[in-house]
Every structure is written in structure tokens, then in C-alpha cells.
Amino acid sequence: MKLVRKRIDPNDPSTLVTGWFDPIGFDATTEEDIARHxxxxxxxxxxxxxxxARRVRKRLGLSQAEFSRRIDVSIxxxxxxxxxxxxxxxxxxALLKVLDKAPEAALAALS
Structure with a gap:
């Protein structure tokens, strides 16, 4: 790979890098491609x-049934x-985040 140094003068717009994109790939992208992505x-x-959600429940050591009962959400x-x-x-x-960061406090507050 060749390394090229380029001096940029903020007062001279012709020296500013405008970015790079692939016009062929850009033009080839269809609405269906965008929808699929x-x-x-x-x-x-x-x-x-x-x-x-699974990781939070497992870190608490609870079954799905127990977890649903403790946080008052249907199984x-x-x-x-x-x-x-x-x-x-x-x-x-938000509850999952709190249970992940401070499980004891969250479960105590829910009791």
C-alpha cells in the first residue's frame, strides 16, 4: 500500500478532502436492497x-417462571x-438495565 501525504489549506477549498464513495455500488443499491438491510x-x-434479557435472568439464577413472578411480567x-x-x-x-447493574437493590424494591 502506498502512503501519500497531502497538505490541506482550510482557506483553499480545492485542497479539502470531500470523501470517497463507490458510485457504481451506490447506484447499484436498490430500494429492495435497502429494505432487506x-x-x-x-x-x-x-x-x-x-x-x-436471557443473560440478565440467568445472572440472577432464576427460572423463567420465577423471573416473571419476581418482576410481575407474564411468563x-x-x-x-x-x-x-x-x-x-x-x-x-429500564427494569432489565437496573436488574443488570444493581440486582439486589432492584429485587428488594420489587418485593
Whole structure:
């Protein structure tokens, strides 16, 4: 690989680097490609949320049934989170974060 040094003068716009992109690849991207990429990203995010919910429960050493009882959420909801069918949002997401960072305090407050 060849290394090239370039002097940039902020007062001379012709010396400024404008960035690089692949115009052929850019033009070849279709709306279907974009939609597929978005769907793949959303599926990855759902799996990340599922792994996180499962990890929090397992760190507490609780079964799904016990975990659902302790945080007052239905067992079906816990299963859906852990299987990636649904993702915790809002207060549930915040509760998982608190359970992850300060489990004793969170469980004591929920008792």
C-alpha cells in the first residue's frame, strides 16, 4: 500500500478532502436492497435484546417462571423476549438495565 501525504489549506477549498464513495455500488443499491438491510438490522437488534434479557435472568439464577413472578411480567412475555419474538421497551427495558447493574437493590424494591 502506498502512503501519500497531502497538505490541506482550510482557506483553499480545492485542497479539502470531500470523501470517497463507490458510485457504481451506490447506484447499484436498490430500494429492495435497502429494505432487506433494514430488516436484517432489526432482526439482529431483536436477537441482541433476546440475549440481553436471557443473560440478565440467568445472572440472577432464576427460572423463567420465577423471573416473571419476581418482576410481575407474564411468563409468555419473558419467553417472547428470550426467543426474540418481542423486544422489551420502555419501563421493561429500564427494569432489565437496573436488574443488570444493581440486582439486589432492584429485587428488594420489587418485593
Amino acid at each position: 433494514i430488516a436484517e438490522d432489526e432482526a439482529d437488534a431483536m436477537q441482541d435484546a433476546a440475549r440481553y 409468555d412475555t419473558i419467553r417472547n423476549w428470550e426467543q426474540g419474538k418481542r423486544s422489551p421497551t420502555g419501563a421493561a427495558k
